Amino acid sequence: MFKPAFAAMLAASCCPAIANIVAAGSPDDTSVTDNSIDAKTIEHISIYANRTATLQQDVLASITVLERADIVARQANDLPELLAQLPGINLSRDGGRGQNSSIYVRGGNTGHTLVLVDGVRSGSATLGYKALSMVPLELIERIEVIRGPRAAWYGSDALAGVIAITTRRSSALELHASVGSYGQAGADISVSQQLEQLTLRASAGASQADGFNAQPAQDPDSDGYQQQYLKVAADYRSDFGLWTAQADVNSGFNQFDTSFGSEDESDTLSRAYLLGWQQQLNNWQHQAQLSHNLDSDTTFGPDSRSPFVTERDEFSYQAASDISAGLQFVGGVNWYQEQVAKSATAYEQTSRVNRAIFAGVNYQQNALQLEAAARHDAINQYGAETTWQLAAGYQLTKRWQLRASRGTAFKVPSFNQLYFPGFANPDLKPEQSVSDEVALSYLGSGLQLQLAWFDREVTNLIQGVELAENVVLATVKGIEVSLLQHWQQWSSNFSYSYLDTENRSNGLQLERRPENTINWRGSYTADNWSAFITADYQSASYQGADWFSGDAYPDAPAHTLWGLGLSYTISPQLSLRARLANVTDKDYYTSRGYATAGANFRLSVSYILQ
Template sequence: MNRNVLCATIVALLSLPVSGAVAASAEDVPLDDVVVTATRTSVTVDDTLASVNVITRDDIERLQAQSVAELLRGLPGVSISANGGAGKQTSLFLRGTESDHVLFLVDGIKIGSATSGGAALQDIPVDQIERIELVRGPRSSLYGSEAIGGVIQIFTRRGRQPFAPEFSVGYGTDNTRKVTAGVALNGDRGWLSANGAYNDTDGFNACYGKPSPGGAGCFTYEPDDDPYRNVSASLRGGFKFSDAVEADASFLRAEGHNYYDGSFVNESKYVQQVAGGSLKIRASDSINLNLTLGRADDKSDSYANGVYMSRFNTQRDNASLQGDFALAQSQLVSVGVDHQNDDVDSDTAYVEDSRVVNGVFAQYQGRFGANHVDLSARRDDNSQYGNHTTGGAAWGYDFTPDLRFTASYGTAFKAPTFNELYYPGYGNANLQPEDSRSVEIGLDGRAGGVRWGVHAYETRVDDLIAFDASTFAPGNVDKARLRGLEGTFGFDVAEWKVDGSVTALDPKNDSPAFDGKILPRRARATARVDVDRRFGDFAFGATGYAAGKRWDDLSNTRRLGGYATLDLRAEYAFAPSWIVQAKVENVADRDYETAAWYAQPGRTYFVTLRYRGG
């Protein structure tokens, strides 16, 4: 699709009688059980045909989580690998796919590095998050590249009360210090939320590798602590001009300094920034439109013992126009266009340092008695590799109001990164996108106060990009077959709230060189249970997490053992607006690794004093 076609499509859509579309850039319905990421429209968790999880602000504070990885660890299909403690490189493998096969959004804006291909999950501060929506399964037919394993969308803070100031101070193991402050203002027609946070830790020795020759791990030996600092701010607001027109805008910035162990570089200064806004127009009860604009910046300057080495900055501009048309009761058609422009600013000379991606998509959601149908298709035009078409279909059947069967099929793809295409002396400009095909069946129900679900899936990925020994460059030489079974449950008993999940995964590398080997750093089995109870002004909780063995390398010669951890937490509301919280993680002080030679935190403590007005 060229620029003229894109502009003509936008003009055609704008000429329609339109109204405020419910799209992935805003939470128009302030209910915990409504998600927008799965379909780019507001759908309740019970009605969506996708496998989803929602983490709210209340969950974040109840769990006393210190990172996004901590929140997501152990959810169905999620496996985490980290190169050390706070702020160190963190990879998330969703349903066994690669870490860059997960699309990350912040308030509807696509984030991530155009050079390396992944999102800096470790640098997104939980203090600026209102909620997280995790959607498992392919979503390229709605979002384009990267959504092979699924989509994770983060929404920044949004206060709900007329006037709500808050702040917190915390201190914990490794001289970890945290200070947060924020305020929310809400009127009849407008709202505003502003928040800031400072997080600093001395850390611990991230890697105990060996220097070359004969090196391992980080290929160096630096037995010192590896500090991490993150300073963040967010601003989010909106105004309702009339019943038919509403606008909102958001801004998130996190910057800091990270020290780690490495043979070439061992520290970095980083910036993660996302800014965007949307305009929603409602012309009638059946026609809606949403226009979203945004920019995401991923910046990193690398150093070796304080000496500047390199700069890798990427900028991603996003624009999206979506129209939603209600054809009849429970019949919704959505059409839209997306525009993305990636630019690279680096002192490394890339042959190409920009690209443009235009996409057109359509979706139908229909409900016919006990039957639910979702159909979607998308066409992407990338200035680097040309056109790519994806599609998805899902069907659900309600045996009873409390028992549903679902089945789905979807295709997805991942575009090559600038490093894979153009990095000097390494890139291959002839690379094609990685392709996938996924099938899934599921059964979800409620009985006797117990919520449960079982989902089985298989994903086949072709043309995986890997180093090709015959050309000494990246090539579309690998393929994978990923099978999994996920189970979830939740219930309340004797005032205890219990939620849990279990995942069994078989992620095989089907490429000729590694036929049947397990893909590295994915745990074959994981389980998580959260238990909480409140006793008046007191609250207590525990999280148990277990992960089976995994391999650290493609040839399956370096084995990482399974492990289990237990976290305990408590809080006491000693005054109407004051809470003191305490948490002990890894109570048994278990030693374990999720990446070979990289240590994980032992037993840690953290205490927080929190004030919340309003």
């Protein structure tokens, strides 16, 4: 049950401040220190909501943008933990860092959120989504979270939203190191070199943890991880445009607990190669991108080994122009091929091709703003899918805006859902959705407020444990409230989300989606130090039912997690940070049978030489 007293206490404690309002700046601007994070009230830029750079307040969608300085200041242990602090996002964990983590954006399944890395579709074709637990925060420059459908721009998977990650673009020599509870330790380095028209960049690092017992009832051991990562990139400016090339390699090892056989360890590897070009020709901005991604996950134990390797080749081109006063056009093509390159078991089909064309317009006239976009995807296994979105915004006053939107989306079943022996269903249909949103927002110099209502209907929702099947209809309704404040040296970021989910085939809630979620972060910034306190609340969440008896499992209990953090700038180059998470050592879980971290700490040091 939701606790109104707790909500009132947090709302009352939202002392004036603003969080997450930092300069978007140039891609190379990473010199912002922890102390400046709450001291600036400068507009963010959205890059991915409409596929063009747009002021955040001019985007007719609910978005959150975190720059590098925001990411560092929050001191999260990993990417799933960081995302769970943002509005409209819930997290379900099967243990600690390195183990499986499910991200639910506005009540959607994990696979209903498209993950883009440097603008490229990312994730395993067999799983059907990107596993975020092994994506190192140290390699992330920027995160943009778009809540609501974006299939009209990006195609399959973007039913509930998009998480767009930009990897490191440091313009300085940076050294970072950290230690923490459960044997956690890590270090990374970033370097950059400017040679006239050529810019070279590289980032590398490693981390590890002994971990804790992920599933106490299965195997009484600690489940840890190890990870190494490297990125090299080059930008070349010429008369023929800006050319970019980069390569990312992320390899790791993690342990987990399972009731299926003896395989309880995993080697992971992801590789990404990217070539890009952009050029301004007259009034048109042209962009093209060619990429290759490999995702490998090999689980193993004393007696067996199960490799799964998928690859994706992708090409995108788009052109954008202000074709008249107040009217902007964006259009392009997208092609990608997915294939199962290696698997422990034979799949009936091992590849598929997606061809798409998309276009959109944005029109502004005085206080009125209109947006429209459409995309047509031709998939060799399913024929064609056409998606669209419409949005309108009206500036009621200088600071108040009312907006409304409707959009359609779809998700093609994964190779596991279609072809994995014993669990798959080759007759599955793509999931399809229609979503509505109405929002009222206020933008002031020291206060930002947004009230949003959303409603999504998903037909052919894929559910099932023993056999994947399409559910006739599932609904997700909700309300989001976000409040960001700033007053002198005090800052506050408060969000509340309400979810009402239903599987219409049986009348039950969708699993692991708490009805009520509250996130609050308050901070104080002085000349050379800053401190923050966080409170994260989730109400009880439905955990599903026994497959054989049909009896519902006990709900995961409601819980509140408190955290404390401190940062101290010794010099312009050197800073120290410390964080305590789950300060009260709360015993809780978000996924039935899996443990979560107790009270834990993290200490880190950063050295930046411009």
